[in-house]
Amino acid sequence: MNFGFIVQSLPLYWKAAQLTLTISVWAIALSLLVGFLCSLAIYYRVRVLKSIVKVYIEFSRNTPSLIQLFFLYYGLTQIGLKLEAELCAVAGLTFLGGSYMAEAFRSGLEAVGKTQIESGLSIGLSRAQLVRYVIFPQAFSVSMPALEANAIFLMKETSIVSAVALPDLMFVAKDLIGMYYSTTEALTLLVLFYLLLLLPVSLLLSALERKVRYGQFGN
């Protein structure tokens, strides 16, 4: 291990970690939004939209994310649409994450028992109140672990964006290996930085889970 090299490359990794984090935050936030809307379309059986969402989910989950990214970055230019690499990265990861998030939300929504809804209606709750006080709290409580797993999955999945020349963590590691051949150091730093990014997120999400699932955990 060459510690001089490690110290020297720290600033590069630090900058890359920021890019990885930025792309992750955008991708996770947008995936949650897309996933939530898609799950509602399925749950409420919105005509036409429901079928479109189902096709999207299957398409997104059954194609490799790297191919999706390549399609956005290299494929769309063939029809004259040149998107910036950052946009491709966020759009690609959202396309991927949206379907996973949709399924996570749906599992929660469908776990809410019919008796719960009927009980709510029988005590005179309006549709909005039913959603706000009966369906959503229980649905989120069930969805939470899956949503967390998806968020972490998406953060790790950002490692593919180096393929479109975005200087994220993976990119920097491969670049340093290619230029200085310090494979061991570069890869060790890579693992450490991913841990550094992901562990706090993982812990934070666990804490959040306890909060959201007060029904299960107690206050």
Next chain:
Amino acid sequence: MKKTGRILAAMLAVVLALGTFAGCSQQGTQKSSLETIKQNGKIKVGVFSDKPPFGYVDAQGKNQGFDVYIAKRFAKDLLGDENKVEFVLVEAASRVEYLQSGKVDLIMANFTVTDERKEKVDFANPYMKVALGVVSPDGSQITDVSQLKGKKLIVNKGTTAETYFTKNYPDIELLKYDQNTEAFQALKDGRGAALAHDNTLLFAWARENSGYTVGVSSLGEQDTIAPAVKKGDKELLDWVNNELTALGKENFIHEAYDATLKPAYGDSISADDVVIEGGKIQ
């Protein structure tokens, strides 16, 4: 939080330990490499899949190109059959690792000899000359490196072009790709003003792709390209050097040039601009 701290510390320890192990394993002693190759009945050679006309995969899925042509001859002279070679496709940035981790016996992936690389692998005598070049679209041709200031220059990770520009022109923004195909596609899509790579590759590419010209045809020092073996593998290294000397007597590298590079270059370049015969620059 105390528990968290302990988990963190444990993870750190594991990662560092793994790193140290990986570091150690590289110093393992070499068994007789020629024996092993002969025992296996094939030599594993790392070549490019996307650098025509030097190393590429043709429509039938067969490895072709200048490097491949020479590697096949090596196999023929070492093992008696030019098919007793297993081609392993490598990326520019991973060539050193493939040797270090023993995944290939020999790298013939258009590997330019540099001081940094010499510290990690052993180069045999050269078989080719190369310099850097810059290719750009005809409409906005780059004829001098100074024109690149404030623009994006496309390079391939782990190539001499990347190292050269990182060292000598730190203020030119580099757009770095893993594969040649991706880098050239990015140039075609207009993601950068120009692309820097080995001039030998660029001449061939610009001939194939109208609308692009190698505006800067020679940059930096004249370098050489040579086969590389794992550090310390003297046996295979000596064999390759002797082989190159022997091949020089029959002008074999020129034959390889005529078979693979001439169709790509036409008469724009003469063989002696590129080829090194017998492992020595004449």
